[in-house]
Amino acid sequence: SHWLYRWSNPKCPGKLPPGSMGFPIIGETLDFFKPCGVEGIPTFVKKRMIRYGPLFRTNIFGSKTVVSTDPDVIHQIFRQENTSFELGYPDIFVKVFGKDNLFLKEVFIHKYLQKITMQILGSEGLKQTMLGNMDKATRDHIRSIASQGSFNVRKEVENLVVAYMTPKLISNLKPETQSKLIDNLNAFNLDWFKSFLRLSTWKAVTKALKSREEAIQVMKDVLMMRKETREKQEDFLNTLLEELEKDGSFFDQGSAINLIFLLAFALREGTSSCTALAVKFISKDPKVLAELKREHKAIVDNRKDKEAGVSWEEYRHNMTFTNMVSNEVLRLANTTPLLFRKAVQDVEIKGYTIPAGWIVAVAPSAVHFDPAIYENPFEFNPWRWEGKEMIWGSKTFMAFGYGVRLCVGAEFSRLQMAIFLHHLVAYYDFSMVQDSEIIRSPFHQYTKDLLINISQSPTK
Numbered sequence: 356s357h358w359l360y361r362w363s364n365p366k367c368p369g370k371l372p373p374g375s376m377g378f379p380i381i382g383e384t385l386d387f388f389k390p391c392g393v394e395g396i397p398t399f400v401k402k403r404m405i406r407y408g409p410l411f412r413t414n415i416f417g418s419k420t421v422v423s424t425d426p427d428v429i430h431q432i433f434r435q436e437n438t439s440f441e442l443g444y445p446d447i448f449v450k451v452f453g454k455d456n457l458f459l460k461e462v463f464i465h466k467y468l469q470k471i472t473m474q475i476l477g478s479e480g481l482k483q484t485m486l487g488n489m490d491k492a493t494r495d496h497i498r499s500i501a502s503q504g505s506f507n508v509r510k511e512v513e514n515l516v517v518a519y520m521t522p523k524l525i526s527n528l529k530p531e532t533q534s535k536l537i538d539n540l541n542a543f544n545l546d547w548f549k550s551f552l553r554l555s556t557w558k559a560v561t562k563a564l565k566s567r568e569e570a571i572q573v574m575k576d577v578l579m580m581r582k583e584t585r586e587k588q589e590d591f592l593n594t595l596l597e598e599l600e601k602d603g604s605f606f607d608q609g610s611a612i613n614l615i616f617l618l619a620f621a622l623r624e625g626t627s628s629c630t631a632l633a634v635k636f637i638s639k640d641p642k643v644l645a646e647l648k649r650e651h652k653a654i655v656d657n658r659k660d661k662e663a664g665v666s667w668e669e670y671r672h673n674m675t676f677t678n679m680v681s682n683e684v685l686r687l688a689n690t691t692p693l694l695f696r697k698a699v700q701d702v703e704i705k706g707y708t709i710p711a712g713w714i715v716a717v718a719p720s721a722v723h724f725d726p727a728i729y730e731n732p733f734e735f736n737p738w739r740w741e742g743k744e745m746i747w748g749s750k751t752f753m754a755f756g757y758g759v760r761l762c763v764g765a766e767f768s769r770l771q772m773a774i775f776l777h778h779l780v781a782y783y784d785f786s787m788v789q790d791s792e793i794i795r796s797p798f799h800q801y802t803k804d805l806l807i808n809i810s811q812s813p814t815k
């Protein structure tokens with residue numbers, strides 16, 4: 356009984372935030388995984404916000420955790436990153452993404468990580484090397500599926516991104532090696548989260564982990580071969596090989612390969628889910644669709660060369676409404692339900708103490724659905740962004756994180772979303788053939804395929 360008492364009332368040098376530590380060992384993890392609607396604050400968080408207030412304690416994933424939904428506290432946590440708080444994702448993420456994963460390491464390497472990835476994902480890299488490929492691949496892909504009748508938006512964006520990005524990460528593979536790699540990258544997903552309690556889950560987890568192992572093995576073989584032959588290629592692997600040879604490099608072979616794997620996963624998942632959600636919202640809002648069509652048809656009309664693809668100037672200066680739509684989709688989507696940090700020392704916040712070693716989870720959705728920040732927060736209203744500077748990580752908009760660890764793929768995701776919408780609305784009419792409910796458990800899961808039908812726009 357002493358042990359049970361200690362479980363429910365952990366030692367703390369001050370006053371712990373209110374809350375419940377749940378059942379021994381499993382804490383409140385099962386409740387955390389209960390599916391809920393994707394719009395709004397996740398039910399797990401909302402229920403406790405109502406019961407305990409904006410700062411509450413719990414135990415999830417086997418870790419003593421304080422969850423913050425208070426915008427001021429969230430702001431303070433991110434401001435104190437690398438002093439009072441550091442990255443602290445629960446062990447399950449390490450198991451799924453691999454122990455070599457630099458993203459989940461607590462050491463102070465994200466500046467380095469950002470520097471390396473910016474070469475392909477930063478504005479300059481996107482403008483110089485990526486935009487042309489992305490635009491052509493998207494246009495050709497939409498053209499090729501237009502004749503199929505209906506298609507699954509999410510799946511097609513996944514296929515499209517994996518097909519043109521894999522050679523950017525590792526180029527010059529034999530066709531059979533490349534398709535094996537692509538198959539393994541596509542097979543690694545987090546869909547098993549939705550059936551966390553079913554027996555089939557463990558089959559799905561095993562399959563996902565096996566495909567990760569196989570993808571990593573293919574990458575390892577290529578890396579070894581490149582090291583032996585000193586072969587140089589214009590790809591991200593080459594950048595990492597050069598980094599590996601530098602004195603004091605943060606990378607070793609395992610973490611270099613794991614970074615390529617993580618990027619391939621994030622490129623696919625990040626872009627496909629948000630693009631599908633954008634299409635879902637737009638298809639239900641004729642006013643937004645009409646405004647988008649107007650913007651993109653004007654871009655095409657103003658082009659001297661009608662065959663030319665989207666230019667960087669068009670993306671940056673003529674897609675204002677599209678960017679407003681992207682922001683609104685990302686605000687409502689909250690694809691990352693919680694961001695995890697760890698207190699490195701006892702921290703006093705709002706009269707409570709977060710003891711050293713505890714996980715601190717912040718819920719961006721609490722900020723994105725705060726009526727004091729966004730009027731009618733549940734409404735899909737891109738116009739709310741009119742005239743606002745669309746800063747990606749701010750106290751009021753943290754779809755891509757906030758503070759020092761801002762998402763390195765933010766610009767890429769927005770660009771891919773904009774280009775997909777450009778080709779879809781400027782040249783085609785589309786209608787939803789099969790809608791899908793999207794549930795959060797805790798990541799986005801589509802209950803059905805989100806199918807649309809497209810036909811060449813007569814006004815082209």
Ligand code: HEM
Nearest residue numbers: 465621622625629690691694754755756760762763764768
């Ligand atoms: C719409 C799509 C995306 C969303 C909503 C998103 C969201 C986020 C968020 C919220 C964080 C901060 C995590 C934290 O603070 O703990 C983050 C970090 C990160 N994201 Fe994304 N992401 C997206 C797309 C991508 C893509 C396409 C890539 C890769 C190419 C990517 C790679 C990363 C990496 C490597 C980090 C860690 C950055 C660091 O630690 O310095 N993300 N992302």
